Amino acid sequence: MPLIATEALTKRYPNGVVALADLTLGVEPGIVGLVGANGAGKSTLIKILLGLLPPTSGRALVLGLDPAVDAQQVRQRVGYMPENDSLPPGLSAVEFVTHMARMSRLPKSAARERASETLRHVGLYEERYRQIGGYSTGMKQRVKLAQALVHDPDLLLLDEPTNGLDPAGRDAMLVLIQRIGTEFGISVVVCSHLLGEVERICDSLVAIDGGRLLRADRIEAMTTSRDVLVVEVAEGTEELEARLVALGLPVTRDGRALQVPLTAEETYDRILGAVADLDLPLHSLDQRRHRVAELFANGAPTTQEPAHV
Amino acid sequence: MSSPTAAGVIHDIGYRRYVGPRLGREYTTWSLYVHSLRTAFGLGRSAVAKIFPWFVFALLMFVAAILVAVQSQLETQFGIRERAFEYWGYPSSVNILVLLFCAIAAPELVSRDLRSGVLPLYFSRPITRWDYPLAKWLALVSALFLLLFGPELLLFLGSAFSQDSMSNVWHEFLGFGRGLSISAIMAVLFASIALLISSLSGRRAVAAAITVGFFILTTPLVGILEVVAFAQSGGGDNGLTGTALTISELSRLASPMTIVSGIAEWLYSDGSRIGPYGPLYLGVTFGVVVVCLVPTLLRFRKVAR
Numbered sequence: 001m002p003l004i005a006t007e008a009l010t011k012r013y014p015n016g017v018v019a020l021a022d023l024t025l026g027v028e029p030g031i032v033g034l035v036g037a038n039g040a041g042k043s044t045l046i047k048i049l050l051g052l053l054p055p056t057s058g059r060a061l062v063l064g065l066d067p068a069v070d071a072q073q074v075r076q077r078v079g080y081m082p083e084n085d086s087l088p089p090g091l092s093a094v095e096f097v098t099h100m101a102r103m104s105r106l107p108k109s110a111a112r113e114r115a116s117e118t119l120r121h122v123g124l125y126e127e128r129y130r131q132i133g134g135y136s137t138g139m140k141q142r143v144k145l146a147q148a149l150v151h152d153p154d155l156l157l158l159d160e161p162t163n164g165l166d167p168a169g170r171d172a173m174l175v176l177i178q179r180i181g182t183e184f185g186i187s188v189v190v191c192s193h194l195l196g197e198v199e200r201i202c203d204s205l206v207a208i209d210g211g212r213l214l215r216a217d218r219i220e221a222m223t224t225s226r227d228v229l230v231v232e233v234a235e236g237t238e239e240l241e242a243r244l245v246a247l248g249l250p251v252t253r254d255g256r257a258l259q260v261p262l263t264a265e266e267t268y269d270r271i272l273g274a275v276a277d278l279d280l281p282l283h284s285l286d287q288r289r290h291r292v293a294e295l296f297a298n299g300a301p302t303t304q305e306p307a308h309v
Numbered sequence: 310m311s312s313p314t315a316a317g318v319i320h321d322i323g324y325r326r327y328v329g330p331r332l333g334r335e336y337t338t339w340s341l342y343v344h345s346l347r348t349a350f351g352l353g354r355s356a357v358a359k360i361f362p363w364f365v366f367a368l369l370m371f372v373a374a375i376l377v378a379v380q381s382q383l384e385t386q387f388g389i390r391e392r393a394f395e396y397w398g399y400p401s402s403v404n405i406l407v408l409l410f411c412a413i414a415a416p417e418l419v420s421r422d423l424r425s426g427v428l429p430l431y432f433s434r435p436i437t438r439w440d441y442p443l444a445k446w447l448a449l450v451s452a453l454f455l456l457l458f459g460p461e462l463l464l465f466l467g468s469a470f471s472q473d474s475m476s477n478v479w480h481e482f483l484g485f486g487r488g489l490s491i492s493a494i495m496a497v498l499f500a501s502i503a504l505l506i507s508s509l510s511g512r513r514a515v516a517a518a519i520t521v522g523f524f525i526l527t528t529p530l531v532g533i534l535e536v537v538a539f540a541q542s543g544g545g546d547n548g549l550t551g552t553a554l555t556i557s558e559l560s561r562l563a564s565p566m567t568i569v570s571g572i573a574e575w576l577y578s579d580g581s582r583i584g585p586y587g588p589l590y591l592g593v594t595f596g597v598v599v600v601c602l603v604p605t606l607l608r609f610r611k612v613a614r
Binding site: 075076078085087110152 | 323337432433
């Protein structure tokens with residue numbers, strides 16, 4: 001049974017904006033990245049999947065249930081982490097998550113037990129009795145994740161879970177999501193406008209743009225062994241580029257970094273040799289999987305690091 | 310690749326799937342109700358959040374204690390003690406305190422949720438769009454009722470223990486019941502208006518100010534109508550008659566602060582100042598409650614998206 005299936009799903013708002021246009025897709029269980037620029041229709045899709053918005057036409061199935069008909073059953077089995085701030089500052093994390101567990105129909109004692117347990121899983125055990133108002137952004141994101149996880153859903157819908165986090169917090173959050181998807185055995189849909197980060201943890205990717213499906217596929221199918229080496233030097237990028245081209249390497253320029261496809265073992269050495277010859281201060285030399293962004297015709301911006309960090 | 314979803318499998322790292330029961334819609338609504346009721350009194354919150362509600366409650370108890378003390382000092386004539394207070398009159402005499410409590414509690418229950426963006430978390434759970442505002446409304450009504458129940462009980466206990474015959478105690482008990490009925494009407498009316506105002510603003514201070522403003526600013530209307538009635542009658546000494554009397558009798562409909570006292574007098578006092586319009590007062594109260602509740606419910610239908 002597919003995790004999520006939509007059939008010609010269309011949502012037209014009363015003001016005439018078409019948020020989703022004839023979207024048909026099927027998603028298998030696992031960690032799914034839902035990517036698209038802001039306004040691509042990601043949030044609208046989530047609201048329809050939660051039964052908060054009725055589709056204009058077409059239909060959706062979540063865990064085999066139609067949210068437009070069985071909204072309560074769907075919501076009982078789905079956990080939702082919204083993009084925006086959504087926590088009351090005056091409560092402690094454990095009280096809030098317990099309350100949310102009860103709102104998901106867990107009995108009182110089970111709610112309390114699972115709230116503590118879930119907060120431990122997201123790494124907030126020690127701080128759980130402190131008021132949420134005093135938490136850092138990273139801790140708040142973890143509380144938001146905990147409340148989505150507390151009632152043990154079969155599907156987690158995470159809307160921009162790394163929003164506002166610093167690079168370290170971003171990585172920690174992604175690792176956590178990956179653990180939920182693999183070790184906890186809960187399917188996850190991660191919405192993001194940053195392709196670079198979801199591709200690291202996802203089994204499959206769904207890209208939408210302007211409410212239309214760009215591409216939906218397993219991640220292996222999109223990134224077939226196309227690793228690249230990314231070289232960054234503090235100065236003399238042009239010199240190095242010229243030198244590498246002279247060496248017969250197909251170099252592409254990406255901002256201040258240079259990308260070289262990793263075709264043979266000695267590519268490493270040849271690049272290092274070129275840098276040493278030119279006596280340039282080497283900043284970094286990384287091996288990266290070829291970014292999926294480049295595989296989409298109208299994909300997200302092709303910078304690895306998000307512009308708004 | 311994810312491992313296949315298998316319910317009940319205990320993983321090494323300790324994540325356990327939940328296999329226990331999931332209760333029904335009544336349970337979640339009840340939980341939300343209890344949570345909100347506690348919030349209204351600052352329970353489960355910081356010490357700062359407790360100050361105001363309990364200060365108002367203490368003031369109300371203080372007023373009741375004084376009334377009881379005065380009552381016990383009054384002369385007994387023909388076996389019946391003079392009255393320092395009426396149970397049904399107490400809610401209206403302290404309506405300003407009830408209003409203040411209401412103006413703080415309603416935004417705490419509703420505006421805070423609107424502001425903090427917590428509503429999407431509620432509505433993405435198995436809660437319908439009616440459950441949420443209904444639980445909040447019932448919680449606020451109950452909070453206001455309990456706020457008045459305390460001092461009414463003090464009035465009753467204080468008076469009952471200073472009576473010398475059982476029939477008088479029974480008489481006091483009947484009065485206590487009447488006081489509670491008026492308290493309930495006031496709680497429903499105040500809660501409905503305050504909840505509507507609070508559901509329109511995410512800023513607690515603004516919601517509180519508008520609530521107080523609405524109640525306080527309509528109060529002078531009652532006085533103005535009384536003056537109009539007096540002027541209409543030509544300022545004579547024979548009391549009000551005709552149109553003037555009607556205006557005077559209807560004047561207390563102008564403000565929610567006085568409307569409850571009108572009902573109380575109609576139900577429990579012989580010297581009623583609202584003439585034959587008692588049922589109208591009750592009807593208007595009911596109407597106001599409905600007129601406030603419907604947009605509140607609709608409001609949360611919209612917010613839920």
